[in-house]
Amino acid sequence: MRKINADWHRANPMPKNPSPEQRIDWHLRHAVNCECRGIPAGILRLMQARGIPAPEGYDFSRK
Numbered sequence: 001m002r003k004i005n006a007d008w009h010r011a012n013p014m015p016k017n018p019s020p021e022q023r024i025d026w027h028l029r030h031a032v033n034c035e036c037r038g039i040p041a042g043i044l045r046l047m048q049a050r051g052i053p054a055p056e057g058y059d060f061s062r063k
């Protein structure tokens with residue numbers, strides 16, 4: 001079972017109506033602070049389109 005870092009989530013809410021950059025930033029920080037869920041494929045595509053390297057354990061070619 002994946003562990004949720006509730007303290008981190010309380011301190012780092014996703015902004016309302018986030019821009020793609022805000023979503024990318026949130027998920028990158030989330031990935032290193034919490035294990036409750038992975039980075040969605042849509043976010044990985046946004047990162048790839050911007051030339052941001054895939055985080056540890058992620059692969060842009062994975063569907």
Ligand SMILES: [Zn+2]
Binds near residue numbers: 035036
């Ligand atoms: Zn989480």
